[in-house]
Amino acid sequence: xxxxxxxxxxxxAAAALxxxxxxxxxxxxxxxxxxxxxxxxxVLAKGxxxxxxxxxxxxxxxxxxxxxxxxxxxIVRGDDGAIRVLSNLCRxxxxxxxxxxxxxDKFVCSYHAWSYARDGALRSAPRxxxxxxxxxTCRLPAYRSEEWRGFLYVTLDDNAPPLADALADLxxxxxxYHTQDFRVIHSTEEVWRCNWKCLVENFMExxxxxxxxxxxxxxxxxxxLSRKFEGGSGFTGYHANYPxxxxxxxxxxxxxxxEERHRxxxxxxxxxxxxxxxxxxxASLYLKPLAVDAVRVKWTLSVWQDEFDEAAIAERIALxxxxxxxxxxxxxxxxxxxxxxxxxxxxxxxxxxEGTIHDFHGYLAQHM
Ligand code: FES
Ligand SMILES: [Fe+2]
Numbered sequence: 001x002x003x004x005x006x007x008x009x010x011x012x013a014a015a016a017l018x019x020x021x022x023x024x025x026x027x028x029x030x031x032x033x034x035x036x037x038x039x040x041x042x043v044l045a046k047g048x049x050x051x052x053x054x055x056x057x058x059x060x061x062x063x064x065x066x067x068x069x070x071x072x073x074x075i076v077r078g079d080d081g082a083i084r085v086l087s088n089l090c091r092x093x094x095x096x097x098x099x100x101x102x103x104x105d106k107f108v109c110s111y112h113a114w115s116y117a118r119d120g121a122l123r124s125a126p127r128x129x130x131x132x133x134x135x136x137t138c139r140l141p142a143y144r145s146e147e148w149r150g151f152l153y154v155t156l157d158d159n160a161p162p163l164a165d166a167l168a169d170l171x172x173x174x175x176x177y178h179t180q181d182f183r184v185i186h187s188t189e190e191v192w193r194c195n196w197k198c199l200v201e202n203f204m205e206x207x208x209x210x211x212x213x214x215x216x217x218x219x220x221x222x223x224x225l226s227r228k229f230e231g232g233s234g235f236t237g238y239h240a241n242y243p244x245x246x247x248x249x250x251x252x253x254x255x256x257x258x259e260e261r262h263r264x265x266x267x268x269x270x271x272x273x274x275x276x277x278x279x280x281x282x283a284s285l286y287l288k289p290l291a292v293d294a295v296r297v298k299w300t301l302s303v304w305q306d307e308f309d310e311a312a313i314a315e316r317i318a319l320x321x322x323x324x325x326x327x328x329x330x331x332x333x334x335x336x337x338x339x340x341x342x343x344x345x346x347x348x349x350x351x352x353x354e355g356t357i358h359d360f361h362g363y364l365a366q367h368m
Pocket of ligand 2: 202203208209212213323327
């Protein structure tokens, strides 16, 4: 394993520059196996990760599974209404318990039929006579989770500071949209062959919008109208403003003003969630890094109440599928060259276009 210190020093030095002199990271930051291993143990293992929308599991017993950094997770709503993030491993001999998504009265292990209640408590262990097994207290271990604005977050670090504190300054920007009241209408997963940080950086900069998305996005979020807002310890973001010449794209919450209706607000909840919030449409990508050059991407679309009919929903899903395809094509083409001996650092565009990338580097430098 190579020494990662010089690369981390490079990231720290880049993060310390002012916006007007900001630089990109060298290709090694996105292609070095040892650095990825280091990220797994630091920024990723200690961070808060969004798993999806709370209304993906609206009723008691609704569940879905996920794998985060090798931790098999079972996300389930209990009879008490609380969503828990449990270990998805049977306590007998660690067989994965649930698969995919669905609704369950109880979770029965496919190996020897131990069963668990919706809150993770062991219900029965057929034919077990082992007196060392404390059936009353045996349960699937839980991970720390938090809900914020209708999103569900988990951390693998029992000592991580609360997420809500780190997002306090984002609240004021997002609150008028009533994000927590959006209704999820689409959820899908795919694996992109790129470094997870490239995807975060791509989603978070407005510089590429007009070039990469000339048909899908340029008409209402041209690069030229991107305006960064101030980030905080747990987030960064920018407003992708719509030209005055186009009508607002939807009403959304009655408390929104015209300016808020006339833009999309893009933000990153560090390290791995990127979101686009518009008046009546909410898109979110949840990244689960798999390897230095691979990331599992779950993305959801949510809509404001009943503002869209079925045809409009299908049209928005198709639009976002195309936007993601356009970004993915660029990122997968970018990745192989990042290990080149000539993949040196470049320059970042002005803060309104790429300052969010610089903010992200600041977060990385602090948490690596
Ligand atoms: S591993 Fe689950 S019952 Fe044996
Ligand atoms: Fe894009």
